[in-house]
Amino acid sequence: MTEAVEWYTNANAALLHHLTKEIKDTDSSTLWRYLVGFKNLLRSIECKGIASVLGINYFARGYLQAKAYERYVAHMTLGRDLLDNTLNLVPSLIPLHKDIKEDSPEYQDLEKKNQQIVDNKHQEGSVAEAIEYFDQTATFLDKLRAVQKQLREYIREGATESLKDARQSEAICAGILVLVCVVSPIIIALVRNAVNTIQVYARNLSEKARELEHEKELSDSLLYQMLPPSVAKQLKQTQQVPAEFFASVTVYFSDIVGFTAIAAVSTPYQVISFLNSVYKLFDERIECYDVYKIETIGDSYMVASGIPVRNGNKHASEIASMALELLEATSMCRLPHRPDQTLCMRSGIHTGPCVAGIVGSKMPRYCLFGDTINTASRMESTGEPMKIQISEDVKREIDKTGLFITTPRGVVDVKGKGEMTTHWLEGRRPGSRTPLSLAPTHPQTRSSPRYKHDKIFHY
Incomplete structure (x- = not known):
């Protein structure tokens, strides 16, 4: 089962990597937020799917080994962050996501089960609980895919509108075309500068994250010197x-x-x-x-x-x-x-x-x-x-x-x-x-x- 999940994960990772590269190469700034949000939503569903497999293991066996537990926590955390990032990039999806929580009576039960897996307390394995957890997770993921479908419609509408504008631009007189040809290098330079700025910001953010992690390790080390590690x-x-x-x-x-x-x-x-x-x-x-x-x-x-x-x-x-x-x-x-x-x-x-x-x-x-x-x-x-x-x-x-x-x-x-x-x-x-x-x-x-x-x- 582990090998099958790894193959599935690697295949999806390759597709997501290709999608990321395509988004970086695009020069359409109007659809950038939707494309990034769509990619993050795909990755969120992927991470939650991987975590659900590990969750099924927990309820079926009654516990998760250390490596599997770390993978579960990592994928659940990453899945939530990516979903929140999508909602920040595309605020129009927030009502749909809110409806999922309010209309689904099983959502709270699913959250409790996820917290139970995070606690990782040993219990008797139950195939019935594993199947129930799988059904609830599958239902939740299906609703997320519905949100993904709506986002796809936003992208299609945006692309259609862009194509329409492009067709109208073809009818512009030769004088305006010459003007556009003169101005276009400047626009391209600005777009590239914006992309470069975003990449520099991402690198700086990554560096700050590493510094924060280092400072956290230092603070933990100091705390363990002030108090017994088990008590701390x-x-x-x-x-x-x-x-x-x-x-x-x-x-x-x-x-x-x-x-x-x-x-x-x-x-x-x-x-x-x-x-x-x-x-x-x-x-x-x-x-x-x-x-x-x-x-x-x-x-x-x-x-x-x-x-x-x-x-x-x-x-x-x-x-x-x-x-x-x-x-x-x-x-x-x-x-x-x-x-x-x-x-x-x-x-x-x-x-x-x-x-x-x-x-x-x-x-x-x-x-x-x-x-x-x-x-x-x-x-x-x-x-x-x-x-x-x-x-x-x-x-x-x-x-x-x-x-x-x-x-x-x-x-x-x-x-x-x-x-x-x-x-x-x-x-x-x-x-x-x-x-x-x-x-x-x-x-x-x-x-x-x-x-x-x-x-x-x-x-």
Whole structure:
């Protein structure tokens, strides 16, 4: 069936290409709009016919494969655009097209079926639905062909009128004929100039379309850096993303020890440059792990694993490996304006449930809520320089893997939580880690480069 449709499509494409060439070569400016409209209407019916074949496949099989789905959306979109272009070129056809929508009780049902195909949700295949969709589409296309027939009459009338005018011109006296012969080169030059202007406009329009597509890709890339890709796509499609509960995630906090003192002896530009260099280093390192960077608040760095894409029971070990990596990277950092001073970092990790969702509409942010975030922050604030403090919950999770070395710290008085037993994460056991140069980059990992001196909402 696919080969048959391809042969039919190629044959029609050749005919449409020939028609386009003939329209470009014509020197009759009075019929140009009708001819272009007629060609666009032909192409619209052709695109809708191809899309209907793919739609029949959807209802018969219950789904469309990715390539077939892309072809369906492309041909339906192109068909609508070409039909709208025809109506713009020939406004007298608008009442006929409006009558098709109003007089056809099946038109709305057909539009719903087309939207159902665009959604491409899997369902049980039904030959009956496929036949019904075919009948409705065929009826709609027949009505479009009736509009095409009316446009053909407009062209015939225009051509007849042009021929009549041509015959009357033959009777003009020799003097006027000489005058026309003198003026005709100018007219031809003007017509050619108009055609050239249209072609230049078309090329410029095509270039603008490519630039627009490029800018769209840049904006999407920026959006995917600001928000998780899965959340960003859902936000673009529905404009709303409901909050989601995660039964178990691991949250990491770190801050720079003595940052206030460093900021006090540094200029604002030096502080920004220093933070930017540190965060760039951290962002590069976390790309090797299945984690998502949530926020940077001043000198505080917040990362989580297990959100927005759940990864089973791997989140604790991923965060632990990342924390050790960042601690090692910190020991190599130097302040650009104070190269003799090394960077000292304090880290904390906690595992537990949380709720994640989009907050705000003007500048939406992906935020985490729950006691887990507060506890992770306390693990960091009650820790010690160049050490990673972990809660009992984190130790329980990473002990299941047998890959990490921990030492007990003892009981710590945590604000808002009371006394908690915590541990130090010392490192990984020998031979338990794939070299970073060979470690794959997880698709979930995204950095959110937002340097703000505000506070994230934690409850």
